[in-house]
Amino acid sequence: MKHQTIEHGNRRAAIGIGLRSFMQEMYAEIKTRVDFFEFNIGKKLAGSMVDWFSNVSNEKPVVLHSIDLSTARDEEFDMEYVNFLKTIYQQTNPCWISEHLSFKDMRKNGLKGFIPVPRTRKSLEVIERKLLQLHKEFPGTQLLLENVTSSFVWKQHEMSEAEFLNRVCEQGSCGLLLDITNVYINSVYHNYDPYEFLRAIDRRFIKEIHIAGYTDNDGTPYDTHVGDIPENVLRMLDWVLDNTDCEAILIERDDRSTDLDSYIEDIERVQKVVEANYVFK
């Protein structure tokens, strides 16, 4: 299968947005303002969404963003889900497939969502094995893993997050989907300089950026993917574009807003950074 490519002319990077069911009404307008779309794929995705995604993929380049592979879990993949992902892959011919570098839910421990991984050599072995299988399931397809937020620290950690991400990409032959909002949030949770973290990431691996707004609750940021991407995150985007070869930026919105103007404002904010004419205060 020949994969699609994302064009961005002579701008520094292409800009996309993650499509959600609540965006169907505004899709026609948003389509004219972005270069590509990302589809969020989970086990419970409705058939009507699959049909919509198939149609969209005939109009714009797309990437698939899986949420249910649980790449770090030391168990076999749920093959029913892998096959579901394959069906959508065949229908949409994406530029690449991404997933989170995490456990998906640890119900025994009462944890839900994307759970960060103990950064150990054992975890590296598990992830490498699982990526090897994914490369076999999706031959010739670029696979990306995304850094997630972590509000706690595993006592088992053996290496820094940047070193772990670099080693995952190297050993697993995958790229990095760098979520810069997650980098900022983790830098607040764990009290470090986000630029020091960014400098420690091997630039060769960064293939896509996720960017989003977050909810600030008395100085504590929460990874809520709301609109109004803040200036500190835009500044980090500018740094990453200046210091890496990354050419794809994806705006994430999960606040279920149907206010078209707020989406356009987010897209324009990112555009200004990409076009290097954003005036930072």
Ligand SMILES: [Fe+2]
């Ligand atoms: Fe993300």
